[in-house]
Amino acid sequence: MEKVIFEYHSQSTSYVPAADPQAAKKHIPVEYLGVEEVILPQVSEQDVIRHFTALSKLNFGVDNGFYPLGSCTMKYNPKINETVADFDGLAGIHPYAPEECVQGALQLVYELEGFLKEVSGFAGMTLQPAAGAHGEITGVLLIKAYHQQNHPEQKRTVILVPDTAHGTNPATAALAGYQVRQVKSDDQGDIDLDDLQRNLGPDIAALMLTNPNTLGLFEKNILEVSRQVHKSGALLYGDGANFNALLGLIKPAELGFDVMHFNLHKTFSTPHGGGGPGAGAVGTIKELTPFLPVPQVIKKGKKYFWKHQQANSIGKVRSFYGNFLIAVRAYAYFFALGAEGIARVGRQAVLNANYLKHKLENYYPVPYGRTCMHEFVMTPHHDWAVSTLDIAKRIIDYGFHPPTIYFPLIVHEAMMIEPTETETKETMDTFVNALGQIAAEAVQNPELLKKAPLTSPVGRIDEARAGRQLILKYEKGRDAR
Amino acid sequence: MVPKDLKYSKSHEWVKAVGNNTMMIGITDYAQEELGDIVFVELPKVEQQLKQQESFGVAESVKAVSDLFSPVSGMVVAVNEALGKQPELVNKEPYTNGWMIKISLAAPAELSGLLSAEDYEKLINEGSK
Numbered sequence: 088m089e090k091v092i093f094e095y096h097s098q099s100t101s102y103v104p105a106a107d108p109q110a111a112k113k114h115i116p117v118e119y120l121g122v123e124e125v126i127l128p129q130v131s132e133q134d135v136i137r138h139f140t141a142l143s144k145l146n147f148g149v150d151n152g153f154y155p156l157g158s159c160t161m162k163y164n165p166k167i168n169e170t171v172a173d174f175d176g177l178a179g180i181h182p183y184a185p186e187e188c189v190q191g192a193l194q195l196v197y198e199l200e201g202f203l204k205e206v207s208g209f210a211g212m213t214l215q216p217a218a219g220a221h222g223e224i225t226g227v228l229l230i231k232a233y234h235q236q237n238h239p240e241q242k243r244t245v246i247l248v249p250d251t252a253h254g255t256n257p258a259t260a261a262l263a264g265y266q267v268r269q270v271k272s273d274d275q276g277d278i279d280l281d282d283l284q285r286n287l288g289p290d291i292a293a294l295m296l297t298n299p300n301t302l303g304l305f306e307k308n309i310l311e312v313s314r315q316v317h318k319s320g321a322l323l324y325g326d327g328a329n330f331n332a333l334l335g336l337i338k339p340a341e342l343g344f345d346v347m348h349f350n351l352h353k354t355f356s357t358p359h360g361g362g363g364p365g366a367g368a369v370g371t372i373k374e375l376t377p378f379l380p381v382p383q384v385i386k387k388g389k390k391y392f393w394k395h396q397q398a399n400s401i402g403k404v405r406s407f408y409g410n411f412l413i414a415v416r417a418y419a420y421f422f423a424l425g426a427e428g429i430a431r432v433g434r435q436a437v438l439n440a441n442y443l444k445h446k447l448e449n450y451y452p453v454p455y456g457r458t459c460m461h462e463f464v465m466t467p468h469h470d471w472a473v474s475t476l477d478i479a480k481r482i483i484d485y486g487f488h489p490p491t492i493y494f495p496l497i498v499h500e501a502m503m504i505e506p507t508e509t510e511t512k513e514t515m516d517t518f519v520n521a522l523g524q525i526a527a528e529a530v531q532n533p534e535l536l537k538k539a540p541l542t543s544p545v546g547r548i549d550e551a552r553a554g555r556q557l558i559l560k561y562e563k564g565r566d567a568r
Numbered sequence: 569m570v571p572k573d574l575k576y577s578k579s580h581e582w583v584k585a586v587g588n589n590t591m592m593i594g595i596t597d598y599a600q601e602e603l604g605d606i607v608f609v610e611l612p613k614v615e616q617q618l619k620q621q622e623s624f625g626v627a628e629s630v631k632a633v634s635d636l637f638s639p640v641s642g643m644v645v646a647v648n649e650a651l652g653k654q655p656e657l658v659n660k661e662p663y664t665n666g667w668m669i670k671i672s673l674a675a676p677a678e679l680s681g682l683l684s685a686e687d688y689e690k691l692i693n694e695g696s697k
Contacts, residue, residue: 254633493631493632494632551606554607554608555655
């Protein structure tokens with residue numbers, strides 16, 4: 088295993104010298120010099136290169152192999168995105184540059200918002216939020232502003248969240264100052280309409296709903312859900328985490344969603360992290376547009392401008408205009424696929440997931456078995472002596488990234504698999520074969536799975552100890568093992 | 569493992585009388601098994617008032633974060649400080665050293681609404697089918 092960089096001691100013996108801190112000292116005014124010596128790694132240039140090259144080889148990304156991490160939409164990101172984001176005219180501009188000098192950038196923001204409005208059916212859009220969860224809190228604050236503006240006498244203090252929801256939903260509602268109440272799922276895996284009806288009332292501000300839900304199922308009663316929610320005076324928030332399933336097929340605004348965030352890193356092929364940062368665009372129906380964050384890009388004639396003032400805006404949610412270069416990548420993605428390509432994304436994602444589900448049902452139970460959308464949830468057989476964790480770890484030995492596990496919470500020992508539209512049938516067939524072999528091993532040699540992974544740089548990690556004794560930084564002399 | 573002398577809730581907590589109107593509360597062996605290795609337990613402050621079925625804390629395991637629900641109403645008179653450093657006690661000794669809170673009972677009648685060991689065993693056997 089590669090050691091941490093602090094454990095290198097190469098400076099004194101290296102042929103290529105590292106920078107000499109004593110020499111640098113001469114050029115820094117004495118009042119700016121620190122008083123304590125900082126412990127920095129003593130590493131030659133060559134060892135730095137070798138260290139990070141070694142680490143990069145340990146990494147597993149979608150560019151290495153299949154990455155069916157459910158609800159995360161680990162699709163292949165076209166490299167043209169990176170090329171475009173690197174253009175001097177985009178990467179080199181300053182956020183305080185005068186509007187007339189950055190017309191192209193403003194046009195890009197304006198048009199990307201337009202594309203997102205087109206595929207979602209919403210009337211308003213902001214690109215400011217810097218992540219999906221940031222988009223969620225922005226959306227919920229829009230809902231709060233809407234209720235306060237339109238009927239300040241009402242006490243709508245509760246947000247409803249289904250028991251299949253992503254954990255960010257209740258967290259967002261709580262952060263926005265709401266109480267959270269859970270709504271049950273029915274035996275089909277849809278939101279339970281009776282339980283929803285029981286919970287709706289004059290105290291409810293909104294229902295936060297993911298469609299398709301985290302079981303990978305399309306909420307087939309969505310129109311009735313939307314009708315009930317609106318009838319009670321509440322709004323319908325859409326968690327766009329699973330929007331990839333709908334892209335090009337359905338516009339969420341037409342399903343009755345009032346506000347929804349879009350994870351650009353999932354659906355619109357921007358980096359998930361590492362290469363980050365993120366972007367969580369938020370779309371709204373017309374009635375909510377007065378509350379959108381400022382600034383917004385507007386167009387007058389052929390020119391683009393920043394609009395900083397808007398009476399009822401919830402204000403800024405991010406410095407400048409969010410992570411602009413991430414928006415650039417999403418913009419490039421729209422052009423790389425074109426209208427026709429975008430229209431095929433959802434269809435192919437759903438087809439791929441159903442193909443995998445159909446094949447894997449031969450080996451693994453799928454508790455909510457109806458036709459799925461872009462992902463599905465399966466489990467080990469009840470009488471196997473191995474857990475979902477054991478299977479996930481064994482999948483690493485076959486060269487794939489494991490699926491999302493133990494989520495959603497309503498399925499015992501869940502494995503949530505999302506292939507995305509960018510995988511080929513050949514890749515999926517290889518994965519099916521591996522999962523078939525693992526199923527056989529689970530019966531014949533469960534001990535093997537319990538020891539997995541056997542081929543990775545580190546073996547089975549003690550997750551409980553890692554959680555109980557968090558070590559987040561290097562400390563000289565501490566034994567990390 | 570379901571000790572005969574305890575009362576149980578449907579949300580997998582146990583209740584044990586430990587003296588003058590005071591009840592000790594923890595989660596069952598079944599619950600800790602389902603949660604997996606527990607890495608963090610968040611408990612309420614002493615003197616906090618709890619209603620029956622109100623959340624009194626959170627147990628975080630390697631799999632999930634779960635609310636803990638009070639089987640009875642009353643005031644918290646003690647919390648198990650040891651769980652701060654050793655949350656694994658909940659896994660190892662759920663009915664003894666892994667206890668979570670002690671409550672001064674507000675409505676003794678609530679006790680009769682809780683499950684007996686026999687009923688609780690039935691509940692978990694149905695659940696695992």
